[in-house]
Structure formats: structure tokens, C-alpha cells
Amino acid sequence: MNILLTGASGFIGQNLADALTAAGHHVVPISRRDGVDFSTMQTADRWLPRLRDVDAVINAVGIIGETGSQRFRVLHAAAPTALFDACLGAGVARVIQISALGADDSAFSSYHQSKKAADDHLRQLELDWFVLRPSLIFGRGGTSAATLLRLARLPVLPVIGDGRQMLQPVHVGDVVATVMACLTAQDTRRTLDIVGNETVAYVEWLQRLRLAQGRNRALVLRTPVRLAMLGAWLGQALNPMLRPENIRMLVKGYHGDGTAWNEFLGRPAIAFSPALLDADAQQALALIGGQS
Numbered sequence: 001m002n003i004l005l006t007g008a009s010g011f012i013g014q015n016l017a018d019a020l021t022a023a024g025h026h027v028v029p030i031s032r033r034d035g036v037d038f039s040t041m042q043t044a045d046r047w048l049p050r051l052r053d054v055d056a057v058i059n060a061v062g063i064i065g066e067t068g069s070q071r072f073r074v075l076h077a078a079a080p081t082a083l084f085d086a087c088l089g090a091g092v093a094r095v096i097q098i099s100a101l102g103a104d105d106s107a108f109s110s111y112h113q114s115k116k117a118a119d120d121h122l123r124q125l126e127l128d129w130f131v132l133r134p135s136l137i138f139g140r141g142g143t144s145a146a147t148l149l150r151l152a153r154l155p156v157l158p159v160i161g162d163g164r165q166m167l168q169p170v171h172v173g174d175v176v177a178t179v180m181a182c183l184t185a186q187d188t189r190r191t192l193d194i195v196g197n198e199t200v201a202y203v204e205w206l207q208r209l210r211l212a213q214g215r216n217r218a219l220v221l222r223t224p225v226r227l228a229m230l231g232a233w234l235g236q237a238l239n240p241m242l243r244p245e246n247i248r249m250l251v252k253g254y255h256g257d258g259t260a261w262n263e264f265l266g267r268p269a270i271a272f273s274p275a276l277l278d279a280d281a282q283q284a285l286a287l288i289g290g291q292s
């Protein structure tokens with residue numbers, strides 16, 4: 001298949017590009033690194049020339065914090081919405097949207113709300129769509145995964161509140177395997193939450209990342225939620241990941257019901273092992289012995 005892959009230079013995108021190419025597909029990459037900025041792609045007519053001879057579209061563009069030119073409204077909603085409309089116009093039936101766990105009716109952050117706006121738009125189009133909502137993703141090359149690994153190496157582990165926020169981290173190999181299955185599945189028009197098979201408190205996840213890096217368990221530094229929010233507010237000019245909204249999203253946790261997704265994939269999520277932290281999708285899927 002000819003597959004237009006947006007976000008091809010990113011964590012998920014690169015893993016997808018490798019798997020798609022290995023499976024014999026031809027990937028048309030879209031990202032700023034590939035010369036295409038979503039901020040210039042906010043109408044369907046901008047996308048149409050790029051959809052010639054394309055059989056499927058995968059959208060994996062996203063940001064976790066805004067900067068002057070990188071806006072949620074544009075990158076998560078306006079440009080993808082225009083892309084999906086263009087798919088309808090160009091007869092590209094199969095569209096796979098990488099959304100995020102929490103982009104549902106409970107969404108309160110502009111991150112999730114902007115994701116949901118594109119998801120909702122896609123869901124009402126006459127296309128063979130999939131909306132995939134992964135939890136926190138780990139695996140080699142992930143920015144948030146690397147940040148957590150760094151935090152876990154600190155002498156004292158900083159947590160928000162009591163650190164008992166519930167997570168269901170999932171390996172990037174599971175996200176890739178799901179997208180590959182979506183390319184050929186007959187049962188389309190599905191929204192699937194992609195979550196790990198284990199629920200772990202944030203503080204325990206940090207301890208686990210620490211042990212995996214050859215260190216002993218560490219003491220924990222509890223930061224009151226309000227203080228963490230203030231710190232994020234003060235620090236957001238330095239690092240767009242530091243946003244009070246991101247603290248609120250962490251406080252809510254990243255957990256969900258993966259039953260429908262497990263049935264779709266025909267197996268449970270890949271079980272955690274320390275070796276997976278530095279494994280890319282292909283390596284993780286090889287480790288579980290072709291169960292993808």
C-alpha cells in the first residue's frame with residue numbers, strides 16, 4: 001500500500017515507518033523534517049495533491065505543550081480535520097488517527113480537547129476510520145519515556161501529591177501492531193483505547209524505571225499538587241511540557257479499559273520487562289515471538 005504517514009519523524013511515526021517499510025508498504029512521510037508544516041495545511045485543498053495514489057493515511061502528529069508557532073488548535077484539530085476532509089474528497093477510505101487516552105467526554109485540557117475535536121470530526125465521516133487512544137507509551141526514542149527515565153535516576157524521586165496516580169503504560173510495539181492490524185481489518189469505524197495490561201502507581205513506575213537502570217529504590221519527595229502546578233506555570237516558558245494542564249492530566253492518571261483493543265488485536269498488551277525500555281517496536285514484537 002501507499003501510506004501517507006504524518007508525524008513520520010516522531011517517536012511513534014519512526015517506529016511505524018520502520019514497520020510499514022519492513023512489511024513492504026511505501027511510506028510518504030509528512031513532518032517539518034520532511035518539509036511540510038501542519039500550520040500551512042489547514043484546508044483540504046492543501047492536502048489533495050499529496051493524496052494522489054495514496055491508499056491509507058495515518059496521522060501521528062502531536063505536541064504536548066504549545067509554543068508561539070506550535071498551537072494545539074492547529075496541529076491537533078485544524079490540519080488533521082482538513083486532511084480527513086481531503087481523504088473523503090480524494091477517495092482515500094482508510095484513515096488511522098493516533099489520538100490519546102483521555103480525549104473523550106471527560107477531557108478538560110486543551111491537549112485532549114483539541115485531539116477530541118479531530119477525532120469527532122473523523123468519526124462522522126463516511127470513511128473506514130480508526131481512532132486509537134494510547135496511554136503513556138514507553139520504548140526507545142520516546143521523549144516522555146526518556147524524561148521519566150531521567151527523573152527515575154535522580155537521588156530522590158519527585159512525585160506529585162502522594163504519587164499514587166494510576167498509569168497503564170504501553171509499549172510502542174503495541175501501538176505499531178495495532179496500526180498494522182487497522183490497515184487490513186474489516187471491522188472498521190472503531191475507537192480503541194490502547195492500555196498496558198497492568199495498572200501501576202506513578203511512584204511505582206518511577207521506582208521500576210530506576211531498578212531497570214541498575215539503581216536501588218529511592219526515597220520519594222512529595223510535592224503538593226498546587227505547588228507542582230505553580231512550578232509548572234512558572235517553568236512553562238522554559239519547557240512547553242511544563243504546563244499546569246499537564247500536571248492536572250497526570251493527577252487524573254492514564255488508565256482505561258483495554259478489553260475491546262485486546263479483542264481487536266487478539267492478544268493482551270506486551271507484558272513489561274526492563275529490556276523493553278530500550279527496545280523499539282520491531283524488537284519488542286520479536287521478543288513476544290510474532291504474536292503481533
Ligand SMILES: NC(=O)c1ccc[n+]([C@@H]2O[C@H](COP(=O)([O-])OP(=O)(O)OC[C@H]3O[C@@H](n4cnc5c(N)ncnc54)[C@H](OP(=O)(O)O)[C@@H]3O)[C@@H](O)[C@H]2O)c1
Pocket residue numbers: 006007008009010011012013030031032033034036037038039060061062063070075098099100101133134135136137138142143144
Ligand atoms: N508518546 C506518548 O506517550 C503518547 C501517548 C499517547 C498519545 N500520543 C500521541 O501520539 C502522537 C505522536 O506522539 P509522539 O510521541 O510520536 O510525538 P513526537 O515524538 O513528539 O512526534 C511528533 C511528530 O509530530 C511532528 N510535528 C510536530 N509539529 C509539526 C508541525 N508543525 N507540522 C508537521 N509535523 C509536526 C513532528 O515532526 P517535526 O518536528 O519534524 O515537524 C513529529 O514527527 C501525538 O499526537 C501524541 O499526542 C503519544
